[in-house]
Amino acid sequence: MPKKKTTKKKSSRKAPVRTYTSSEKRRAKTIYNELLKLYPDAHCALIHKNPWELLVATILSAQCTDALVNKVTPDLFNAYPTVQATAKADLEDIRQLVNKVNFWQNKAKSIHNAAKMIVADFNNEVPKTMEDLIKLPGVARKTANVVLGNAFNINTGVVVDTHIARLSQRYNFTKHKDPKKIEQDLMALFPQNTWTMLAHLLIYHGRQVCKSRHGLCDQSPLCKKYCSNAKIVAAERANKTKKKASKKKAAKKKATKKKSKAK
Ligand code: SF4
Numbered sequence: 123m124p125k126k127k128t129t130k131k132k133s134s135r136k137a138p139v140r141t142y143t144s145s146e147k148r149r150a151k152t153i154y155n156e157l158l159k160l161y162p163d164a165h166c167a168l169i170h171k172n173p174w175e176l177l178v179a180t181i182l183s184a185q186c187t188d189a190l191v192n193k194v195t196p197d198l199f200n201a202y203p204t205v206q207a208t209a210k211a212d213l214e215d216i217r218q219l220v221n222k223v224n225f226w227q228n229k230a231k232s233i234h235n236a237a238k239m240i241v242a243d244f245n246n247e248v249p250k251t252m253e254d255l256i257k258l259p260g261v262a263r264k265t266a267n268v269v270l271g272n273a274f275n276i277n278t279g280v281v282v283d284t285h286i287a288r289l290s291q292r293y294n295f296t297k298h299k300d301p302k303k304i305e306q307d308l309m310a311l312f313p314q315n316t317w318t319m320l321a322h323l324l325i326y327h328g329r330q331v332c333k334s335r336h337g338l339c340d341q342s343p344l345c346k347k348y349c350s351n352a353k354i355v356a357a358e359r360a361n362k363t364k365k366k367a368s369k370k371k372a373a374k375k376k377a378t379k380k381k382s383k384a385k
Contacts, residue, residue: 139306140296149348150311153293156344157323164322166272169195173248173273174205174240180268181232181260186223194222205246208237232260252278264301271318280308281321285328292332292349 142150158164167188170176175195182191198219202208208216217230236258240248248269249255255266263279270276280286282301286308290296296307312320328334331342332349339345339355346352 139310142311147311150295151313153344153348154312154316154320154323157327158319160344161323161326164319164326166268166322167325168192168268170273171199173269174208174237175199176273177236177248177258177261177265177269178208178233180265181236182220182223182229184229184265185225190223194220205237205240205248208233209241211237229260232258235259236261248273250274250276263305267321271321275318277314277317280305280312280317282308283321283325284334285332286321286324288334289324289328289332292351294350 166176168176168179168183169192170179178198179191179195182194198216201215201219202211211234213230213234216234217227220226220230220233223229239258240246243257244254249258250270252263252266252270255261255269256263261269264281264283267279267281270278271281282290282305287299287301287304290304290308291299295311296304298304298307308320309317327344331338331345337345337351337355339349339352340359342352346356
C-alpha cells in the first residue's frame with residue numbers, strides 16, 4: 123500500500139513575547155528617565171489642531187519627513203477644514219494639494235476614502251480604538267498608535283519608526299528587526315503609561331544624537347553608559363588618533379633626517 127504523504131503543518135503559534143527581568147526593566151526605566159531629562163518637551167512633530175488633522179498628517183508622513191508634511195498640510199486644511207469637507211472634496215484637488223510628498227496619489231486616495239468612511243460609519247469622529255482605526259484606508263498599526271497616543275492620550279501600543287527601531291536595538295531593548303516584534307518587546311519592557319512619550323524620546327534622541335550614520339556616540343553620557351556601541355566608537359576614535367599621531371611622528375623624523383643629510 124502506498125504510504126500516505128505527510129505534509130508538515132505550519133505552526134500557527136506566534137513567537138513568544140520576550141520576558142524581561144526586573145533588572146532589565148530597571149535599566150530601561152533609568153534610560154527613559156534620563157531621556158526625559160534631556161528632552162522634557164519631546165512631542166509629536168506633526169502640526170495638528172484635532173484628531174482628524176493628526177490622522178491626515180500621519181498618513182502623509184509615511185516614508186516622508188515630518189517637516190515636509192508640515193509644509194503641505196496648511197493648504198490642505200485651509201481648503202478642507204473638516205472631515206466632512208474632505209469627504210465631499212474632489213479627489214483630484216486633494217491630489218494637487220499633497221503632490222509634494224512621496225506616494226501622493228495613494229495617500230490622497232487614502233485621505234479621501236478615510237474621510238468618507240469616518241462620515242459614513244463613525245459619525246464624523248475619528249475612531250478611538252485600534253480595531254476601528256485600522257479599518258480606515260491607509261491606516262496601519264503605526265499610524266493608529268500615533269493617533270491614539272497623541273490625539274486621545276490612549277496608550278494602546280508603541281509607535282515603531284526607523285529611529286525607534288534603531289535605538290531599541292542599540293540600547294538592547296530588543297534583538298528584533300521586525301517593527302511588530304520590536305513593538306511587542308517595548309510593550310513588555312516599559313510601563314503602559316509611558317508608551318507614547320517613549321516613542322517621542324527615542325525619536326528625539328535618534329534625530330539629535332543617535333543618527334543612523336555617524337551617531338555622536340562618544341558625546342552623550344547616556345550613550346557611554348548604556349550603549350555598547352559607544353565603547354566601540356570610542357575605541358575606534360582612539361585608534362585613529364593614535365595612528366595619526368604616529369604618522370605625524372614618522373613624517374617629522376623623515377624630514378629631520380633629510381635636513382641633516384642636506385647639511
Ligand atoms: S552610543 Fe551611539 S549608537 Fe549607541 S545609542 Fe548612542 S549615539 Fe546611538
